[in-house]
Every structure is written in structure tokens, then in C-alpha cells.
Amino acid sequence: MNNPEKVSKENSSPTTESPARSYRIADLAKAYDITPRTIRFYEDQGMLAPLRKGRQRIFHERDHVRLRLILRGKRLGFSLAEVREIIDLYxxxxxxxxxxxxxxxxxxxxxxxxxxxxxxxxxxxxxxxxxxxxxxxxxxxxxxx
Amino acid sequence: MNNPEKVSKENSSPTTESPARSYRIADLAKAYDITPRTIRFYEDQGMLAPLRKGRQRIFHERDHVRLRLILRGKRLGFSLAEVREIIDLYxxxxxxxxxxxxxxxxxxxxxxxxxxxxxxxxxxxxxxxxxxxxxxxxxxxxxxx
DNA sequence: GTGGCAGTTGACGTAAACGTCATCAGTCGC
DNA sequence: GCGACTGATGACGTTTACGTCAACTGCCAC
Structure with missing residues (x-):
């Protein structure tokens, strides 16, 4: 059974320029220097909506984009409610x-x-x-x- | 007894361009659209240091300046701790x-x-x-x- | 099959920045 | 001298944005 839905490992190889790379929660956390807890919290607030493989979250590029928007908003001093409002504008x-x-x-x-x-x-x-x-x-x- | 230390009333007259005008807490609150509670809180945090006449706080121009700095910092999304740091730079x-x-x-x-x-x-x-x-x-x- | 991770959910804890009483003091107008 | 204000001082409550466990699950290596 050659499973095409890779989530980590080979997928994190720098050579694979596969379309639709996916990431684990720890990947995002490290990439943006925040904790998994924070990411889960943002999901709770409806600001992220990662896919699931069973219970596990699987993130894609659009989640990166979202997260970058969120963090930019925070750097500007907006509350998460405001950040959501801004994102909704998009x-x-x-x-x-x-x-x-x-x-x-x-x-x-x-x-x-x-x-x-x-x-x-x-x-x-x-x-x-x-x-x-x-x-x-x-x-x-x-x-x- | 003609008391020269006026605190309110005549002092709020628009014609008196006296040096060292003074203000009551409610004056500041109204001027910057915040509550007295907030002003007292800032004092608690050592960010304001109004004079006292008995127990009552008396504010002067420098308190206005301070407060404007604080509020500007807040608009920029800084925490009060950061605002204090910035003010201290001055x-x-x-x-x-x-x-x-x-x-x-x-x-x-x-x-x-x-x-x-x-x-x-x-x-x-x-x-x-x-x-x-x-x-x-x-x-x-x-x-x- | 059993550690050992990485991840999940749920519950509770916490720091910051005030809001909201309740209680008391000082002052002003009449 | 007495309400009516305005203000002062605790003390406790609240919201936001997570941190911190605790208990459980899935998967992988051996």
C-alpha cells in the first residue's frame, strides 16, 4: 500500500517541490516561533481550519498564509477579534x-x-x-x- | 481668605491663561475619553504622579503630556510595561x-x-x-x- | 508488545488592564 | 447643618490570550 497522503518525513525534504505540501502542528509552531497551544487556540477561535487525518491536524500553505496574517495583526497591536475582522475583509x-x-x-x-x-x-x-x-x-x- | 490655589471652577474658565493650570481627575478623563479608574490605575503603575491637595489628585500640564504619551503607546499596541519603558527613554x-x-x-x-x-x-x-x-x-x- | 514520542482534548491557572461595586471623606450651595 | 456631588480607597470581578498540567491515543522502532 503506497500511501500518497504523506504528512511529514519525506514531505519535509527540501527537494520535494510537491504541490500541496503539508505540515504538522510542530512545524508551524517552529516556523513562527509560537507554541502548538497557540495554534490550537487560534483554531478554537475559528481563525484557522486545518484539515484532519483522524484527530491530527494537517496544515497546508493556506494555513501558513492565515497565520502570517494573524501574527502581522498582532504585531500591529490588534486584538484577536480585530484580527479576525480584518481577515474577514479578505x-x-x-x-x-x-x-x-x-x-x-x-x-x-x-x-x-x-x-x-x-x-x-x-x-x-x-x-x-x-x-x-x-x-x-x-x-x-x-x-x- | 482669598485662596490662590484654585483647582477647578474659575480655573477652567477659558479666559484665564494663568501659568500652571491645574485639572481634576474628571477633567483629564473627559479630555482623553478614559475613566477616572484608568487614570488612577496608571498612577498605581507609577506612570503618572499627580500632586495632592489632601487626598485629592491635582494634575498639571506635564500629566497631560505623560498621558498623551501613554495613550499613543497604547494605540501602537504596546503593553503598559513597554509604554513605561519608552517613556523612561525620555x-x-x-x-x-x-x-x-x-x-x-x-x-x-x-x-x-x-x-x-x-x-x-x-x-x-x-x-x-x-x-x-x-x-x-x-x-x-x-x-x- | 512495549517504550517512547508527537499529538489530542479538557480543565484549570494566570497576567494584564481595567470595570464595578461598596464605603468613606471633603466641599459647595442654600 | 444638610443633601448632592466629586473624589478616594479597597476589594473583588471580568476579559483576553494564552500557559500548564493530566489523561489518553496512534504510530514507530526494536
Whole structure:
């Protein structure tokens, strides 16, 4: 019985550029430096939906994509609920006209909030620049004496 | 007894451009749309240090500044611990040479993390742009039929 | 067939950032 | 002098985002 549904081992070989590679939970965990617990938690929250082989989860490329979106959202300081909202924005398919219009306004809100964040970052970077200047000056004076 | 230490009322008059205006907790709360509880909590965490008149807190301009820094940090998704770290960066005065050098590296770390966030935002904005395009296209097709 | 893993589920624990009382103190207008 | 506010101070509750067991399962090597 030559089973075509490989899950690990040979599949993790770097030479196999097979279509639809699959990954175990530990693979994802290592790849993104999070714990399996976290991944399961995200699934619980409906943010990931890996396939199953029996009870075991099998992940594919789309799970990677999702996970990267989630982690990016987290780096931006969004709650998981917000991250989910953002990810949901990507599912354009779900639409009658009313839905689509509503989606547009959601997108706009998100954009506005992101632009505010950009501004906050710029301001903070500017502040830091000023602080650094003062620090360097203090250092210089301290060394000259 | 004409008490010069006004705390509220006349002091909140828009005409008095007195030096060192003072504010009550509710003033701050309203100004930044947070609750008094939150302000007290921040004080508990050593992030604010208002003066006291008896038991009552009296806030001044520097508390405003602090609070704005805190809230900006929060908008950027930092934990209060991180916010405190950032704010502490601003206190250049506390330095022997070693401290100052260490401060510089802290500043640099912070800058790197902020730049990563910038990139994340750019990427997300780009994604949203793509999504919007698809939504508009879907809308158009839906209306033409 | 028996360790030894990797993984699963379920339950409980925890840190952060406040919210929500309950109780008490100070002050102001009348 | 007395409500009506505004504020202070605990103390406990709540939500989020996982961590940490404990008990079980499937599979693989020997």
C-alpha cells in the first residue's frame, strides 16, 4: 500500500517541490516561533481550519498564509477579534450588494485607523530622534570634561 | 481668605491663561475619553504622579503630556510595561556614561521595532487596496447584470 | 508488545488592564 | 447643618490570550 497522503518525513525534504505540501502542528509552531497551544487556540477561535487525518491536524500553505496574517495583526497591536475582522475583509466572495458596500466602509475605517497608527509611529520616531540627540550631546559633554 | 490655589471652577474658565493650570481627575478623563479608574490605575503603575491637595489628585500640564504619551503607546499596541519603558527613554538626565550608552541601544531597538510596524502597516494598506479593488469590481459586475 | 514520542482534548491557572461595586471623606450651595 | 456631588480607597470581578498540567491515543522502532 503506497500511501500518497504523506504528512511529514519525506514531505519535509527540501527537494520535494510537491504541490500541496503539508505540515504538522510542530512545524508551524517552529516556523513562527509560537507554541502548538497557540495554534490550537487560534483554531478554537475559528481563525484557522486545518484539515484532519483522524484527530491530527494537517496544515497546508493556506494555513501558513492565515497565520502570517494573524501574527502581522498582532504585531500591529490588534486584538484577536480585530484580527479576525480584518481577515474577514479578505473574503470578498461573501456578497450581495449591501454586504459589499458595507465591506467598503469597513475597509475605509480600517485604513483610517492604520493611517493614524502611521502618524503615531512617525511622531514617536521623531521624538526618539530628539532624545537620541540629547543623549549624544550629554555623552559628548561627559567625555570632554 | 482669598485662596490662590484654585483647582477647578474659575480655573477652567477659558479666559484665564494663568501659568500652571491645574485639572481634576474628571477633567483629564473627559479630555482623553478614559475613566477616572484608568487614570488612577496608571498612577498605581507609577506612570503618572499627580500632586495632592489632601487626598485629592491635582494634575498639571506635564500629566497631560505623560498621558498623551501613554495613550499613543497604547494605540501602537504596546503593553503598559513597554509604554513605561519608552517613556523612561525620555528621561535622559539619569545618566552616567554606561547608562547613556545603554540608552542609545534601547532607543535603537525601539526604532527597529517601530520600523517593522511601519512595514506591517504598509503591507496591510496594500492588501486592503487590493481587496477594495476586487470589491469594487464585484460590485460593478453585480450592477451591470 | 512495549517504550517512547508527537499529538489530542479538557480543565484549570494566570497576567494584564481595567470595570464595578461598596464605603468613606471633603466641599459647595442654600 | 444638610443633601448632592466629586473624589478616594479597597476589594473583588471580568476579559483576553494564552500557559500548564493530566489523561489518553496512534504510530514507530526494536
Amino acid at each position: 473574503d470578498v466572495d461573501a456578497g450581495g450588494e449591501k454586504q459589499l458596500v458595507h465591506l467598503l466602509s469597513k475597509i475605509d475605517q480600517r485604513r483610517i485607523s492604520l493611517e493614524q497608527q502611521m502618524k503615531d509611529i512617525q511622531d514617536t520616531l521623531n521624538d526618539l530622534k530628539g532624545v537620541e540627540k540629547r543623549v549624544r550631546k550629554a555623552l559628548k559633554e561627559l567625555r570632554e570634561k | 528621561d535622559v538626565d539619569a545618566g552616567g556614561e554606561k547608562q547613556l550608552v545603554h540608552l542609545l541601544s534601547k532607543i535603537d531597538q525601539r526604532r527597529i521595532s517601530l520600523e517593522q510596524q511601519m512595514k506591517d502597516i504598509q503591507d496591510t494598506l496594500n492588501d486592503l487596496k487590493g481587496v477594495e479593488k476586487r470589491v469594487r469590481k464585484a460590485l460593478k459586475e453585480l450592477r451591470e447584470k
